[in-house]
Amino acid sequence: MWEYTDKVKEHFLNPRNVGVIEDADGVGEVGSLACGDALKLTFKLDENERIKDVKFQTFGCASAIASSSALTELLKGKSLAEAEQVTNDDIANYLGGLPREKMHCSVMGQEALEKAIACYRGVPVEEKEGEIVCECFGVTDVEIRRALTDHH
Amino acid sequence: MKTIYLDNNATTAVAPEVVDAMLPCLREFYGNPSSMYGPARQVAHRLEEARARVADLLGVSPAEIIFTSCGTESDSTAIWAALRANPDKRHFITSRVEHPAVKNLGEYLSRNGYRVTFMPVDSRGRPDLDFFYDHLSDDTALVSLMWANNETGTLFPVEEVARQVKERGIVFHTDAVQAVGKIPIRMADSAIDMLALSGHKLHAPKGVGALYVRKGTKFSPFMIGGHQESGRRGGTENVASVVGLGRAAALAADHMEAENTRVRQLRDKLETELLRRIPNAMINGDPEHRLPNTTNISFEYIEGESILLMMDELGICASSGSACTSGSLEPSHVLRAMGVPFTAAHGSVRFSLSVYNTEAEIDYVIEKLPAVIARLRDMSPFWQQVQTG
Amino acid sequence: MKTIYLDNNATTAVAPEVVDAMLPCLREFYGNPSSMYGPARQVAHRLEEARARVADLLGVSPAEIIFTSCGTESDSTAIWAALRANPDKRHFITSRVEHPAVKNLGEYLSRNGYRVTFMPVDSRGRPDLDFFYDHLSDDTALVSLMWANNETGTLFPVEEVARQVKERGIVFHTDAVQAVGKIPIRMADSAIDMLALSGHKLHAPKGVGALYVRKGTKFSPFMIGGHQESGRRGGTENVASVVGLGRAAALAADHMEAENTRVRQLRDKLETELLRRIPNAMINGDPEHRLPNTTNISFEYIEGESILLMMDELGICASSGSACTSGSLEPSHVLRAMGVPFTAAHGSVRFSLSVYNTEAEIDYVIEKLPAVIARLRDMSPFWQQVQTG
């Protein structure tokens, strides 16, 4: 059993910056539907390369949602260089701490941010086709994409 | 805010009558039931009265009931008793969807000199009986199959299987922790040798259970110690809780009809209405052979812990097979054994009712839950993909 | 008739403060401590508070406390944990005067592939430490010695022995069921690896116990099941009783001084006066190293059950090591191990006091008992023989 801080609860119940920026400068996606946690982060920069707007979508537990919300709040107004310094510990601290078992949910935020910045800079992020991404269900990333597109 | 408690497969509220029955044993009747003197003899008396009531609920004789500290201990006791009493046989069969009390002990045994077979189930959680019968052998000491699954409520045909198993001289144990008190059980003309139950699933307190051991079954104690429970379970008896369990057993008999009519109707209403109002939702388990109080519903593309916590804000208590809610960070082994797709397994929610639930409570859940699901789906990267996809 | 309860080593009255602490957990706080939602989190909170209080009584950290269902389970857990964690070693040493929780498990192990040594004691119940150290070997996985004997109150020098044992890399467990709450125990700088206690010996209810496991001790669970107690003990926690044990632990700390001054004085008065007024009576056990609340007195040439039942008529509760009072029809293995002559063993009576006893009660026993003994001796053929010599 884990205890959440009031701040975690508040960000979970009233998450800031939910959604997708359509013409985003950077997009980062991590996690998978198979494993039960995933995060999509999009941001828009102003003329000084500062983060003007940032939005997230999260599939996951209360910590994952609160961490995503916290991350977007931390990022607003930061330059890319400053944003790069944001770690999962910063996210956890912003929320007044996370249960030990839930720290990985904040790591997801940091990883999505790295990917989004790499995306903006045009650095290719390697993605192996058919990689096993989920031990419990033995699912590959290809199958996950198929699960989503074939559904309807 | 009023609490709407729909997590009765996790634990139940102690019935007020049960608390009342326990109190004297926590106050004046504190003696050790093994002692000689007058005040302690009254304690022993209450203990035996409780044993008779539990025996009545199962339709067995009081001497066939051993009190234990929980369902887990009852299961361990049964399994070790059968294995120790049949030291030449080294094979144990159980299923892939057992509670950890049996599953984890099975895994321990498979690492420690036993051959253990875990029977698979189909997508509705129904047992693969052909596989099961094929795997019985002369080396099989024991079969342990749960009567009712705690996560989905699916019922195994244990009475029928027990008859087949008994013909081959193999001991049959059933973990009936979720079945006792919810469906009528008459052990007298059954072929089941041992049956485990736990008090806190039927409105007795936590920390007391019982094991039925059919007369004549070879037995070797698990809790080795003093001569309590006719030498079958050492340790000073948990008198107050045992007396509570006795009272709860009598209440369960009284409530059996309501459980299978009114509670079943409430469960059906909850299930039907939620499925009608919420898209991409599906039932996990066997809708036909199922406990009357349980429904396990998957809400695709969202995650169970978030659903539980948003329901908590509304005062609604339920549970989930999601990885994120478990200490182990793995999704429910039951849903995985059933092959529930990952899109659904993570967003599973179990609602389990009791006779204390009202129709107004169920209506409240039906009214509030669709918005919770919609809100979480709005945040989910996958839902949008599916919608636009 | 008022009951004078002098059988506190058998079980104790639940303290009213303990009942008060338990009641909310039998009523509104019924949730499962493993659950996610708000009401259940309060239950988990109370559980952890209780753990901290038990840890405080022993001077250890809460993470080192595992809750169990009784002293017997704590002993079984410790012994199996050490044996399973050291599978290459097949030797276990204990003593001849252990409680059945350890003694009978030792006998079971000696029939099932282990070499088991039972250390003898002298006529006062003192350990034969030379024998003990001589029998330690590279094959010894575990030593289990009781801290205080339940029948005589004799204390073993477990802290000193544990230091010697630890030097050889052997696990040391102590059954401290009778010691905890009666004598001060500080585990922090001790060499003891595991320690068993039972709630109902210190004014908590029956059916709850705890095991201290020193941080870093290799452990393998006895009660295999769910992930409760950090994966060290499966089974839904007995919340109300655990909370009661927490309260009782705090009370025990408060009463520790009274136990070792006022209770000790009452016990000494009872013992001195009975020995002064009744001929052919003698103390069993080590008068020097002994629990403050216990005296075990043999009244030669008469039989314990008769004494107990005559005392019962006077409202006095005590117990006996006589064969006739035990289920097994054998006199106390403790007195036999001490070589207490049979003329004395059969007429042994154990008086065990608590802080709830008053001087008036003790005076009443001192006044009434001599006539009881005289009356039974008048009926005894042996007494007459001895008298006429």
Ligand SMILES: Cc1ncc(COP(=O)(O)O)c(C=O)c1O
């Ligand atoms: C020394 C000792 N060890 C173990 C036990 C067993 O405790 P429980 O009855 O709680 O299992 C007792 C009491 O009966 C005891 O006196």
Ligand SMILES: Cc1ncc(COP(=O)(O)O)c(C=O)c1O
């Ligand atoms: C099917 C089943 N078996 C065993 C148990 C274990 O019962 P207890 O928690 O009383 O040990 C439970 C409940 O948790 C259960 O649902």
Ligand code: FES
């Ligand atoms: S759910 Fe994907 S690894 Fe467990």
Ligand code: FES
């Ligand atoms: S997203 Fe699964 S634990 Fe947080």
